[in-house]
Amino acid sequence: MGIRTWWVVGIALIMALPVLVVASFVLEPFNDNWQHLLDNLLADYITNSLLLMLGVTVGVLSMGIICAWLTSTCEFPGRRALSWLLLLPLAIPAYIIAYTYTGILDFAGPVQSQLRDWFGWRYGDYWFPEIRSLTGAIAMLSLVLYPYVYMMSRAAFLEQSVAVLEASRTLGCTPFQGFQRVALPLARPAIITGLSLALMETLADYGTVQYFGVNTFTTGIFKSWYGLDDSVTAAQLSTLLLSFVVVLIFMERYSRRHARFHSTSNTENRGQRYKLKGWSAFWATFACVLPVLFGFIVPAVQLLYWTLNNADYALGSEFFSLVLNSLLLAIAAAFVAVSLALLLSYAKRLLKTPTVKASVAVASIGYAVPGTVIAVGVLLPFAWIDNTLDAWMRSTFDVSTGLLLSGTIFALIFAYTVRFLSVSVQAVDAGLSKIKPSMDDAGRSLGLSPFGVLRKIHLPLMKGTVLTALLLVFVDVLKELPATLILRPFNFNTLAVRSYEMASDERLADAGAPSLMIVLAGIIPVILLSRAIAQARPQGAKK
Amino acid sequence: MKFFTLTAIAGLLLASAVSVSADEKEVNLYSARKENLIKPLLEKFTTETGVKVNLVTGGADTLLKRLKSEGVNSPADLLITTDAGRLYRAKEAGVIRAVESDVLDKIVPTNLRDPESYWFGLSMRARPIFYVKGKVDPSELSTYEALNDDKWEGRVCIRSSSNIYNQSLVASMIASDGLEKTQEWANGFVKTFAQPPKGGDRDQIKAAAAGICDVAIANTYYYGGMLNSNDEEQIEAANKLAIFWPNQGENDRGVHVNVSGIAMTKAAKNVDNAKLLMEFLVGVEAQAFYAQVNNEYPVREGAESTETLKSWGEFKADELNLSVLGENNSDAVKLMDRAGWK
Numbered sequence: 001m002g003i004r005t006w007w008v009v010g011i012a013l014i015m016a017l018p019v020l021v022v023a024s025f026v027l028e029p030f031n032d033n034w035q036h037l038l039d040n041l042l043a044d045y046i047t048n049s050l051l052l053m054l055g056v057t058v059g060v061l062s063m064g065i066i067c068a069w070l071t072s073t074c075e076f077p078g079r080r081a082l083s084w085l086l087l088l089p090l091a092i093p094a095y096i097i098a099y100t101y102t103g104i105l106d107f108a109g110p111v112q113s114q115l116r117d118w119f120g121w122r123y124g125d126y127w128f129p130e131i132r133s134l135t136g137a138i139a140m141l142s143l144v145l146y147p148y149v150y151m152m153s154r155a156a157f158l159e160q161s162v163a164v165l166e167a168s169r170t171l172g173c174t175p176f177q178g179f180q181r182v183a184l185p186l187a188r189p190a191i192i193t194g195l196s197l198a199l200m201e202t203l204a205d206y207g208t209v210q211y212f213g214v215n216t217f218t219t220g221i222f223k224s225w226y227g228l229d230d231s232v233t234a235a236q237l238s239t240l241l242l243s244f245v246v247v248l249i250f251m252e253r254y255s256r257r258h259a260r261f262h263s264t265s266n267t268e269n270r271g272q273r274y275k276l277k278g279w280s281a282f283w284a285t286f287a288c289v290l291p292v293l294f295g296f297i298v299p300a301v302q303l304l305y306w307t308l309n310n311a312d313y314a315l316g317s318e319f320f321s322l323v324l325n326s327l328l329l330a331i332a333a334a335f336v337a338v339s340l341a342l343l344l345s346y347a348k349r350l351l352k353t354p355t356v357k358a359s360v361a362v363a364s365i366g367y368a369v370p371g372t373v374i375a376v377g378v379l380l381p382f383a384w385i386d387n388t389l390d391a392w393m394r395s396t397f398d399v400s401t402g403l404l405l406s407g408t409i410f411a412l413i414f415a416y417t418v419r420f421l422s423v424s425v426q427a428v429d430a431g432l433s434k435i436k437p438s439m440d441d442a443g444r445s446l447g448l449s450p451f452g453v454l455r456k457i458h459l460p461l462m463k464g465t466v467l468t469a470l471l472l473v474f475v476d477v478l479k480e481l482p483a484t485l486i487l488r489p490f491n492f493n494t495l496a497v498r499s500y501e502m503a504s505d506e507r508l509a510d511a512g513a514p515s516l517m518i519v520l521a522g523i524i525p526v527i528l529l530s531r532a533i534a535q536a537r538p539q540g541a542k543k
Numbered sequence: 544m545k546f547f548t549l550t551a552i553a554g555l556l557l558a559s560a561v562s563v564s565a566d567e568k569e570v571n572l573y574s575a576r577k578e579n580l581i582k583p584l585l586e587k588f589t590t591e592t593g594v595k596v597n598l599v600t601g602g603a604d605t606l607l608k609r610l611k612s613e614g615v616n617s618p619a620d621l622l623i624t625t626d627a628g629r630l631y632r633a634k635e636a637g638v639i640r641a642v643e644s645d646v647l648d649k650i651v652p653t654n655l656r657d658p659e660s661y662w663f664g665l666s667m668r669a670r671p672i673f674y675v676k677g678k679v680d681p682s683e684l685s686t687y688e689a690l691n692d693d694k695w696e697g698r699v700c701i702r703s704s705s706n707i708y709n710q711s712l713v714a715s716m717i718a719s720d721g722l723e724k725t726q727e728w729a730n731g732f733v734k735t736f737a738q739p740p741k742g743g744d745r746d747q748i749k750a751a752a753a754g755i756c757d758v759a760i761a762n763t764y765y766y767g768g769m770l771n772s773n774d775e776e777q778i779e780a781a782n783k784l785a786i787f788w789p790n791q792g793e794n795d796r797g798v799h800v801n802v803s804g805i806a807m808t809k810a811a812k813n814v815d816n817a818k819l820l821m822e823f824l825v826g827v828e829a830q831a832f833y834a835q836v837n838n839e840y841p842v843r844e845g846a847e848s849t850e851t852l853k854s855w856g857e858f859k860a861d862e863l864n865l866s867v868l869g870e871n872n873s874d875a876v877k878l879m880d881r882a883g884w885k
Contacts, residue, residue: 041880107750183561210703210705227705372602482605488599502579506768
């Protein structure tokens, strides 16, 4: 292997390190707390986690795929605006949407109070869906996570060669059959990518389920750590969760082991969109408005209402620095994560080194465990390096270097990169897999270096994919909380930290302003990037 | 490439945003207390002494993890938590040190600090019983223990057993009644729940006000926060309830209390400044702040109280040494799990 290969292997291993650190606790002896968890809790927790996953799968797939199909292949009133509006729920942290809907829908909230006023009901007189329940958690998570599926499958639908669909029509398929039997199976890798991101985030969620009193597997992790003061068992439980994800991913890969999904060409002209008229146009608009309405507009209006009416806490002079910190972190992390994702995905394609492949796979599953756990996986090795170096410098040169990496912005960006590597790698992988290997060969035979192929052929072809990856990581970092909380330097706060501090102090109204700012800070890049993504497609100019 | 240039620029901007000046007079603080509930005090301290305070906030368990992994090189001089159990854990983990201070010894009551002076309580919070006025007569209430009586079936609101304040409450009951009796109590107590535990302390008070239950258990400062809120609905909800101080009988232990407290880290380098800040936080002015801003009870005798706190009346507090809460915490969690307290 050349020196460059070693570099790539090294980087891939470093990215996998935090997950490996967490997994290494399996080597520690299993203690009594396991027995306690098994006897009293785990069965319940696992059932809830599975039901939650099942519900979120149904939720994100139905919303994501339907809206993606409609906006990419049909023409109806509001299509252009809706195609980017549908991304906005991604900017709302799951626990924030949970708080807002609880405020609106719980017993003391405006909806039920109004109903009681109108009909003279009292508690117990009527049935109303309980928002703080498993169903409620499924609804909340689906509403903020469907954009993953929407984004990925929309990209896939847009890039599908229209010739294939037309062929299906000439063979007697109705438009719907063409969708069901051709477009959907062809988009499967992209849909699975979106779904797996949504499900991993579901498994990692703690804020929403805890607030709703739904005990999931993460409850077990935090109960062991916070309640029983046993971080070893917490790490072991996390590893169990990771193995579960590995098995799921493997099963999905195995089920399509013989299929390949390269597209025949990327310059194919997209035919006319189906022009929907009358009721079908109305229903199409309606179907795409619903997720935006409930996933974005309703919670944003509630946040705005709280901010204007009941907040004690006004965003003052610190406001500017909070926004700046959040934006800079998100931009830096997005670029670092996507650069690394490009490097690693491309290395996987080119070198086929098992170490790189395995490391990227290991690093990517870290998305399924709570951010706090992965953050500890970053904290421990950094502190170890710092302390070892310090001890060595002291004994050799009698100089103390202290902590060089721990508690720095560098550590924070590293943690984000690790945490969201899954998102960026999956997005980039999806883009790369669509480019036929014959393109690489053609490029090489015409005298391009491997890097030249990436720069001159792949990057232009998957500009949309790269921008998508940038956007996803950017928005995720903007709302990221657990790693920021545990790893940040002194006197450094972000919007997400401020919003969380207010909310966890049960001052929901005061959490409104910073949460709203996360959403606003997220909107502009969402609009800019989704425009750029649309234009980056070969056929973009003609739309 | 543009890509990398942008990354580098963002990195540089960030680095400049956080550069902590190499100030001689400073002290570094890890705080589980939220920034808006501690920052004003820290600013006052800086104005008075010229010592700059650098702050990181976060969850107590994660801050403790950070402290542990950073070891002797940790920049933190002080650790603040919002319950005594975590301070006990910090002591067990060997990351904090004993502090000799006549000021602290004199002002902080013995049961609200570590017997070996490893940590000190700064403000006290009580966890009494709240009842809906008109629905419950205070004479029906007596102790936490009596709440598992059949007559309360389906009438009590309390949050999840994952919450530290419930863990501390049960830990204090284990200390007083023993493990076995407390287990029996919890087995019956879960039957009194009006709904599966969910939400925070304010949600329990709101649920009671809305008619879901007749009795709720919550920390006093949440109730105070609702009474002094800008939100009419919260004030209205809080006004429907009143506080009942349980376990006040002559030979009884008193209402369960916990503290928000402070400790000096083993790795502390700014020892003198850290001690100065600890002593400042039990000063007259700082102690009044806890009452004013967060409706907490000052640990300092005679510190200025507020109308809200005074309106709740006097009560006898459990004088159990709070480090016992830490000792019993795991037992309390397991006990609640066995009882099926979600």
